[in-house]
Amino acid sequence: MDLALIAALARDLAAAGFTVDGLTELWGEDASAALHRGQRVPAVRALDRAGDTPAATLARALVLGLPVTPAALDLALPTLGADGARSLGLVDGDGAPLLDLRPYSVVDAHGVVSWWIASDLGELALGHAIPEHHVLGVGGASMTLSGLLVDRKVDTALDLGTGCGIQAMHVARHARRVVATDISPRALDLAAFNAALNGFDNIEFRLGSLFEPVAGERFGHIVSNPPFVITPRATGVPEYEYRDGGMVGDALVATVVAGLEEHLEPGGVAQLLGNWEYRTDDGLDRVRTWVESTGLDAWVVERERQRVEQYAETWIRDGGTRSGREFDWLYTAWLDDFEKRGVREVGFGYLTLRRPTAGVATLRRFEEYGAPLGGSLGDHIAGVLDAHDWLQSATLRDARLTVAPDVTEERHYWPGADDPTVLILRQGSGFARSIPVGTAVAAVVGASDGDLSVEAIAFAVADLLSVDPEALLAEVLPELEELVVTGFLRP
Known part of the structure; x- marks a missing residue:
């Protein structure tokens, strides 16, 4: 967290044109699409044709996870230099990458967002399954949640389980002060690095589980992409910090819902993603029981439902195990766990909860909606809350x-x-x-x-x-x- 070195890195990245549009122009739409599928060969071929421009060198090392020479880094990062990159932990002494650092861009209510996000190297760069303490970058769930955020001015906000810090930065655009928590010291280090790299000084980072680091505090906006993935509690099954909360079944999401009320200001809104189980009962009915034990307004939308077989396959592959004996062993552990607890399917969706200003919950809306969306949902969710209040x-x-x-x-x-x-x-x-x-x-x-x-x-x-x-x-x-x-x- 050498702020002078981080500032130098930011200047060099900007000067190199290390942006989403810049990289797309460098290697083309087809290579970008291949990278989203976990394939880097088309991008490597395009960079070989591009030569040793600063953007190409940075893309090789920081996005594709390929080694570059210290001399090439000195040219690509003229202010920071290869020594500065080593000091920040971006590369080792030989120029081999130690972190993934890539541009991120989206449009929100305040305009165009153009940031750089550091995270741990993925399986493409590592060449093997990711470790359990992996800090994930911006994935599909992260982008889903950021698109849901109600963008209204609040004094304080909480990002519960911040990971690489992406949600904390989004919320910091409409909150005077943000508290970001995580159980992973490494995640907090990377999130603090990302905040500094992108010029945020209104985010405070705290170590601890769930609401422990903010005991007795209330917030106008709480956001969370919690570690909601349902994982067997069996010896030998990897417990990835970024996705596994260490609880049985969907208890992690239920616990988060139960703790929101005492940490929301009157009128405060909480938004999170989650999984819930379908046993002998309906999954949305399970969520309803969680909510009805609180005094919160709630709007829950189930976006997807998977059979347990498909769910297990998805998350085993997510950890980097593709096939073979290890895959089969993990698959068996997942299905044994679901069978033991009578789980047939797993639902995924969005939860918007609010502490009523008058103390009485009037909104309880639970629905299934799997059709394609019409764009970012933040303004729409805010409009639904306003319309409900008006109708009251x-x-x-x-x-x-x-x-x-x-x-x-x-x-x-x-x-x-x-x-x-x-x-x-x-x-x-x-x-x-x-x-x-x-x-x-x-x-x-x-x-x-x-x-x-x-x-x-x-x-x-x-x-x-x-x-x-x-x-x-x-x-x-x-x-x-x-x-x-x-x-x-x-x-």
């Missing part, structure tokens, strides 16, 4: 609603028919939902331009359809409420 105090029949700008209507007709047989409202952003509606609801939505109340529009539609106006209003109100909560209609 509003009289919907008196409200004047407008249709969200990303909503379209789709109509299906039998050949030659004058009237549609199917009406579907489609959402372009957020969860990109498609909701079938009846003629009455479609007519009310179509006329909702903010000028007339729901009651006035419904009564006019009832007149056109020659039906009782109060009956039609009673019919459409529940569906309109769902359309407001899910963002199709706005007050």
Whole structure:
């Protein structure tokens, strides 16, 4: 944590054009796609053609995990130099990489994010399975969680299980102060390094398990990509710190949910990813029992469900074991564990929880939704919470609603028919939902331009359809409420 050396590294990385766009330009879209599949040969071939430019040297060493000469490092890092890179632990004395350091870019509510993230070398660079104390870089789960974050100004925030620190940095863009915790000293060292490298000075790092390092403290925003992977508690099964919380089954996620209430400020929001088991009961019902033992508002979305066989295969491969006797032994241990506890499937999804300002939970929404999304969800989740709160105090029949700008209507007709047989409202952003509606609801939505109340529009539609106006209003109100909560209609 030599801040002068870290600052020199940042200047050299920027000067070399060591960015996501810069690397894509260097080796092309196809090689980038191959790297995402765990294959580096196309990128190596492209770098061989590119020569010894600073960006190519840095890409070889820090992204592909290939050795480079100290002389090449001196040219690629003119301010830091090879000696400085060794001092920071990036390479050894011969120029062989000791860390993975790669650019990261995304767009959030504040604009374009362009950072560099250090983590431990992966199996591609190591040539074998990763060790149990591996510190993971930015993976798919990390990017999923960062896309969910509600971006609202808070005084303090907590990143529970920070890993390489990526979520802490995202939250530090809207929180005055962030506390980041982890059970791994190495993870905290790398997270602190990443924060310094990217210019953050409002993140505090603390060692400890779950909420122990923040006992008695409350936060306006809590985020967590916890080690939720369900791992057999059997001798010889690797326990990777970045994904395994050391508890049986899905108890780790249940424990996190149980501890949130006393660490959230009134109105504070917690967001996390998690797995839950399907035994004889429904997995989402298990999550419901966790939530109902708290006083928290909750919106839980199950995005995926896997059979235990597929789940075991996924996470054994994630650790770097691909096939052979070791794979079969681990596979047996996983299936034995699931069979012993009667687990049939494992669900994965998003949990958004909030401590009510009035002390009474009013939002309890549990749903399965596996369709493709319409983009980043942070603003949409914030909008759902706001819409729910508005509905608690509003009289919907008196409200004047407008249709969200990303909503379209789709109509299906039998050949030659004058009237549609199917009406579907489609959402372009957020969860990109498609909701079938009846003629009455479609007519009310179509006329909702903010000028007339729901009651006035419904009564006019009832007149056109020659039906009782109060009956039609009673019919459409529940569906309109769902359309407001899910963002199709706005007050």
